[in-house]
Amino acid sequence: MAQKKSQRVAYDVKNIETLKSLIFMLDGYRIHHYEEIAWVDRVVDRGDMGWRFRSEWDELRKILVDMATVPKSLLHLLKWADIQAYLKFIGLVMSTAMIALVGVSLFFFWGKQPANLALTTTILSYLAVPLIAILIVSFAGPPLIARKIYRELDKYREAHPEKFARYAPRLRETVQNLIDSLVDAVKKGKTKPVESSLGPDLLEEASNAYENFFNKVFRRGKKKELKHIFNLFNTDYSRIKIDKEPTKFRRFYIVEPQL
Numbered sequence: 001m002a003q004k005k006s007q008r009v010a011y012d013v014k015n016i017e018t019l020k021s022l023i024f025m026l027d028g029y030r031i032h033h034y035e036e037i038a039w040v041d042r043v044v045d046r047g048d049m050g051w052r053f054r055s056e057w058d059e060l061r062k063i064l065v066d067m068a069t070v071p072k073s074l075l076h077l078l079k080w081a082d083i084q085a086y087l088k089f090i091g092l093v094m095s096t097a098m099i100a101l102v103g104v105s106l107f108f109f110w111g112k113q114p115a116n117l118a119l120t121t122t123i124l125s126y127l128a129v130p131l132i133a134i135l136i137v138s139f140a141g142p143p144l145i146a147r148k149i150y151r152e153l154d155k156y157r158e159a160h161p162e163k164f165a166r167y168a169p170r171l172r173e174t175v176q177n178l179i180d181s182l183v184d185a186v187k188k189g190k191t192k193p194v195e196s197s198l199g200p201d202l203l204e205e206a207s208n209a210y211e212n213f214f215n216k217v218f219r220r221g222k223k224k225e226l227k228h229i230f231n232l233f234n235t236d237y238s239r240i241k242i243d244k245e246p247t248k249f250r251r252f253y254i255v256e257p258q259l
Contacts, residue, residue: 010181026174091134098135180239
């Protein structure tokens, strides 16, 4: 008897940015890039992903929890993950402090306040070396820790293929359906994200602020066409176009929906 082909499913998505985040998260589980899923529970309960995805979420949630369950032999990776998070936070705090000191110094310089300028430059002279050292560690450390975590998880996956092989087709099918839903949403003009009640993530908000600042400084006057880009670890999906390949410090592809 011939196996029945899985039908494409379109979800009635209300928030396109949430959709992109969900695509990235589910695709990441295919390569052991595990994230907390509590935010998806809230999104689904609010109805942002539509009734059809809500009906599938309980099954998907069980799959994700089972895949992310860490055996005792890998419990030390949780400590490395905590260190990775702390380093990211410290890096953002230190970079904020350095930018603030430089900004205050420039303010005193333009305001012709030599006494205050001398004070801030003295502080900078003492803190510059440790601040730069901390910044190097905090920005270079997390990618290196991530590589270590992925390497050990890949070894575990290769040693226990039976645990993950049965879930791979289901996750791939769901991600493809989400990508199809993204393409449909873009074609229909549903490009403006709905205001989320989850509240901003501190690290993501600060990171986006720095990115926007440097884009304005170094790319002023260059207006590029807005693309509906999102991130993927795997590219065995249809209806996507690869914009950027992974790098040593970025393991995922940057892609856009193929309209």
